[in-house]
Amino acid sequence: MNLAIFGQNLLAGVAIGGVYAMVALGIVLIYKATNVVNFAQGEFSMLGAFGLVTLTQAMHINYYVAIPLVLVIMAAFGLLFELGVYFPLRNRTFLPVIIATIGASIMFQNGALAVFGAAPQKVAPMVQGTATGGFTAGGVFFDYHYLVILAVTAVLMGFQYFFFEHTLLGKKMQATSQDKDMARLLGIPVASMIAITFIYSSLLGGLSGMLVAPIFFVTHRMGGTLGMKAFAASIIGGFGDVRGAIIGALSLGIIEALGAAFISPVYKDAYGFLIVILFLLVRPQGIFGEKVAEKA
Amino acid sequence: MQAKKGIPYKYFGLLLGAIAVGILPLLFDTRYATNLLILAAASGVSALGLTVLLGYTGQISMAQATFYGIGAYAVALGTTRYHTNWWVALAVGIMAAAMFGTFLGMATLKVGGRYLAMITIGTQIIFSLIMLNWIKFSGGPDGISGIKRPPFFFQVTTAHDYSWVALGLLFIVGAFVWWLRNTPLGRSMVAVRENELAAEAMGVNTVRTKVVAFVISAMLGAIGGAIYAAGFAYISPDTFSYDMSIQTLAATLLGGSDAVVGTVLGAGALTFLPELLRDFNSIYLVMYGFIIIVVIVFMPNGLWGFVDLAAKRLVKRPTMAKAETELQVGGQGQMGEELLVVTGLGKHFGGLKALDGVDFVVRRGELHALIGPNGSGKSTSINVISGIYVPTFGGVRFKGKEIGGKRPSKIAQGGMARTFQNLRLFRELTVWENVLIGSQKKGGSAAEVDDRARGAIEFVGMSGKAFERCKNLPYGHQKLVEIARQLAGEPELLLLDEPAAGLNQTEKQEMVHLLKRLHNAGLTMLLVEHDMSMVAQLSNTMTVLNFGKKISEGNPDHVLSDPAVVEAYLGNREVALNA
Numbered sequence: 055m056n057l058a059i060f061g062q063n064l065l066a067g068v069a070i071g072g073v074y075a076m077v078a079l080g081i082v083l084i085y086k087a088t089n090v091v092n093f094a095q096g097e098f099s100m101l102g103a104f105g106l107v108t109l110t111q112a113m114h115i116n117y118y119v120a121i122p123l124v125l126v127i128m129a130a131f132g133l134l135f136e137l138g139v140y141f142p143l144r145n146r147t148f149l150p151v152i153i154a155t156i157g158a159s160i161m162f163q164n165g166a167l168a169v170f171g172a173a174p175q176k177v178a179p180m181v182q183g184t185a186t187g188g189f190t191a192g193g194v195f196f197d198y199h200y201l202v203i204l205a206v207t208a209v210l211m212g213f214q215y216f217f218f219e220h221t222l223l224g225k226k227m228q229a230t231s232q233d234k235d236m237a238r239l240l241g242i243p244v245a246s247m248i249a250i251t252f253i254y255s256s257l258l259g260g261l262s263g264m265l266v267a268p269i270f271f272v273t274h275r276m277g278g279t280l281g282m283k284a285f286a287a288s289i290i291g292g293f294g295d296v297r298g299a300i301i302g303a304l305s306l307g308i309i310e311a312l313g314a315a316f317i318s319p320v321y322k323d324a325y326g327f328l329i330v331i332l333f334l335l336v337r338p339q340g341i342f343g344e345k346v347a348e349k350a
Numbered sequence: 351m352q353a354k355k356g357i358p359y360k361y362f363g364l365l366l367g368a369i370a371v372g373i374l375p376l377l378f379d380t381r382y383a384t385n386l387l388i389l390a391a392a393s394g395v396s397a398l399g400l401t402v403l404l405g406y407t408g409q410i411s412m413a414q415a416t417f418y419g420i421g422a423y424a425v426a427l428g429t430t431r432y433h434t435n436w437w438v439a440l441a442v443g444i445m446a447a448a449m450f451g452t453f454l455g456m457a458t459l460k461v462g463g464r465y466l467a468m469i470t471i472g473t474q475i476i477f478s479l480i481m482l483n484w485i486k487f488s489g490g491p492d493g494i495s496g497i498k499r500p501p502f503f504f505q506v507t508t509a510h511d512y513s514w515v516a517l518g519l520l521f522i523v524g525a526f527v528w529w530l531r532n533t534p535l536g537r538s539m540v541a542v543r544e545n546e547l548a549a550e551a552m553g554v555n556t557v558r559t560k561v562v563a564f565v566i567s568a569m570l571g572a573i574g575g576a577i578y579a580a581g582f583a584y585i586s587p588d589t590f591s592y593d594m595s596i597q598t599l600a601a602t603l604l605g606g607s608d609a610v611v612g613t614v615l616g617a618g619a620l621t622f623l624p625e626l627l628r629d630f631n632s633i634y635l636v637m638y639g640f641i642i643i644v645v646i647v648f649m650p651n652g653l654w655g656f657v658d659l660a661a662k663r664l665v666k667r668p669t670m671a672k673a674e675t676e677l678q679v680g681g682q683g684q685m686g687e688e689l690l691v692v693t694g695l696g697k698h699f700g701g702l703k704a705l706d707g708v709d710f711v712v713r714r715g716e717l718h719a720l721i722g723p724n725g726s727g728k729s730t731s732i733n734v735i736s737g738i739y740v741p742t743f744g745g746v747r748f749k750g751k752e753i754g755g756k757r758p759s760k761i762a763q764g765g766m767a768r769t770f771q772n773l774r775l776f777r778e779l780t781v782w783e784n785v786l787i788g789s790q791k792k793g794g795s796a797a798e799v800d801d802r803a804r805g806a807i808e809f810v811g812m813s814g815k816a817f818e819r820c821k822n823l824p825y826g827h828q829k830l831v832e833i834a835r836q837l838a839g840e841p842e843l844l845l846l847d848e849p850a851a852g853l854n855q856t857e858k859q860e861m862v863h864l865l866k867r868l869h870n871a872g873l874t875m876l877l878v879e880h881d882m883s884m885v886a887q888l889s890n891t892m893t894v895l896n897f898g899k900k901i902s903e904g905n906p907d908h909v910l911s912d913p914a915v916v917e918a919y920l921g922n923r924e925v926a927l928n929a
Binding site for chain 1: 408410412454457458460461465467468469471472473475476479483592596599600603633635636638639640641642643646647650
């Protein structure tokens with residue numbers, strides 16, 4: 055095995071894993087707040103990517119202005135999503151909500167197909183104006199964009215830790231996710247906390263979409279793929295566990311990249327699921343998950 | 351139940367279906383319309399698979415197109431490459447789908463429903479990848495052509511003749527799925543959908559039920575795919591995609607996921623509608639997504655739900671017949687023998703010692719009360735004894751057999767029953783069906799199961815409301831149903847978790863009266879209760895817990911004057927004052 059090729063794929067895997075981690079975090083946060091799996095989380099990324107394409111290419115807005123604009127749009131979108139898909143079903147069991155999010159994901163995917171067409175679109179990387187777009191060290195080419203992804207992932211993780219552990223809003227959101235009735239009794243506006251969770255998850259989705267856009271082509275199908283990978287990552291890590299989602303996502307990115315390079319690129323999308331099935335058979339609670347019995 | 355009235359109505363539906371099978375191909379006789387009809391029949395069969403899985407059992411699969419594809423490829427490869435009989439190829443396809451479904455179901459369903467949704471999406475993606483890339487086997491993107499039609503009483507050659515076969519198969523599958531609903535298996539599935547924990551505690555092996563439902567849905571998907579392949583004589587992998595899984599799901603939901611007729615009509619509508627709305631071709635999947643959300647939010651029972659509701663208003667509610675044999679509660683055995691023996695039982699949740707080495711014995715015929723302040727471990731005891739929690743240490747022997755850590759359904763089948771403090775009724779079902787599910791754990795013929803259910807409903811005095819939906823009953827009645835459905839299984843030991851909680855004084859007295867009657871009928875009971883006056887009225891033996899340990903035991907007079915008990919309930923203020 056050539057060490058440089060190995061290193062190159064490892065880098066690519068970690069970078070993609072970082073993107074998966076952002077999507078997975080969105081899923082886990084919504085799951086913790088509402089006990090519901092959002093099957094449209096991947097679509098948030100897709101819409102973020104298409105937002106960037108539209109603003110920069112069709113409306114000729116400066117790339118670095120477009121990014122915060124897309125984030126603003128995504129925040130609004132997250133709120134609308136919560137009001138349209140989750141809120142009417144909040145008092146029902148998890149199954150109707152899951153089905154509704156699946157319905158939403160089909161709507162967004164095919165809506166994007168109808169509006170933007172099936173042709174894949176290309177987006178410029180985040181670091182522009184260099185000749186090669188990266189540097190070489192030890193035979194491994196370090197793409198600046200990959201480094202940007204890694205940096206953003208790291209900063210986000212830090213921010214998230216700080217937010218949930220050291221701010222009042224973060225504590226209120228934690229309380230909401232742990233026990234809604236108790237939180238309500240303590241005067242925490244539970245409905246708003248859940249809305250904020252959706253907004254934040256939508257932001258994470260949009261950001262991950264914009265980060266992955268320059269690596270992959272932007273298509274209406276990219277959200278489905280990203281969403282599935284993020285689910286896989288969440289299961290590997292232990293569903294509902296933040297650390298688990300991040301570690302699961304990074305491992306999945308690396309496994310995929312190495313699998314594609316050294317086994318077969320055609321089945322790249324399959325490796326993650328094979329590992330997930332393996333996990334379900336051997337350790338269904340994931341790496342960090344704890345088995346919790348339902349209270350009678 | 352009301353057999354004389356029910357049968358003509360039921361057969362009327364079957365007759366209408368049979369007539370539709372005969373007539374539809376005559377109405378749709380152009381090549382184009384015939385093709386749509388065949389497609390609708392194939393989708394209908396596949397969607398009926400989801401009726402079993404989603405409608406009855408409440409589990410969601412996004413891989414119905416995979417199983418459809420397995421059936422289609424089995425028939426395609428069987429008839430073109432291996433030259434087998436069409437029906438043999440179909441059988442191979444169904445077997446393959448069943449085996450794959452068993453594997454996936456066993457891997458995912460023991461951990462919970464939402465995993466099935468994720469894993470089936472992944473499965474669907476992998477299936478598409480394999481069929482597209484494994485060219486040697488599947489023909490790759492070019493697909494397979496020249497697929498044969500099935501030999502029937504006559505060799506079916508034209509598409510028009512075949513449409514009768516396709517509809518006929520749809521009819522048979524529809525009749526099967528409709529029949530399934532009122533079998534013990536079908537009722538177990540609905541019980542799982544309504545409340546998984548209660549189903550398990552009532553003797554339904556929920557994991558097995560879910561896996562069986564998934565396997566049935568996989569097999570029906572394969573049959574649908576086979577109908578499709580033979581109808582169009584050509585298949586390619588892009589047909590069996592995620593989009594198709596979505597369409598099948600939308601069809602099932604739109605029609606009404608737990609109604610056979612609704613599902614078939616939904617599949618028909620979603621086959622013909624896109625053709626009628628050709629101008630909107632680019633956005634019809636957007637519409638599907640939208641339909642799914644609207645149906646889920648505004649009409650959870652689908653379009654057929656409205657028909658069903660109207661029909662229920664028109665048809666007068668039947669009255670329940672009288673039970674023929676008296677309900678047997680308590681079982682056979684020597685009165686006073688040790689029925690339940692708890693030794694050194696512990697249950698820790700992390701650092702919390704909810705139970706920490708508790709011993710007590712419940713003898714046959716006793717009404718044994720388990721009391722103690724909040725958080726003393728009473729409910730935990732019941733949850734460990736009934737198998738919902740696995741004990742951390744110690745033993746639970748029931749009828750001489752160790753049961754600690756066994757599945758709740760296994761324990762329930764052994765003759766134990768329990769009620770839940772915060773009612774866990776199957777809310778959407780009628781009183782009758784709730785009790786029937788409780789009755790079927792004891793087995794016997796359908797008539798015996800029905801008769802026990804009648805006996806139990808009579809025992810608690812709910813005969814007049816037997817066909818009401820539980821969610822429409824007042825709380826006090828719901829509590830009675832909770833007990834009736836346990837009695838119908840003719841248990842030897844009944845665990846009651848605060849049966850009087852939330853009842854008013856009159857209802858409480860009625861509950862006391864009911865429990866006394868059960869006691870006199872010979873039923874052994876372990877009662878967890880807060881209301882001391884009630885406990886004192888009822889029980890002759892008490893065990894008192896505090897902080898997960900036993901602090902006192904004996905008859906009410908002894909226990910209630912025990913200083914340790916007084917201290918546990920009132921605190922040691924007086925002791926402190928006297929000191």
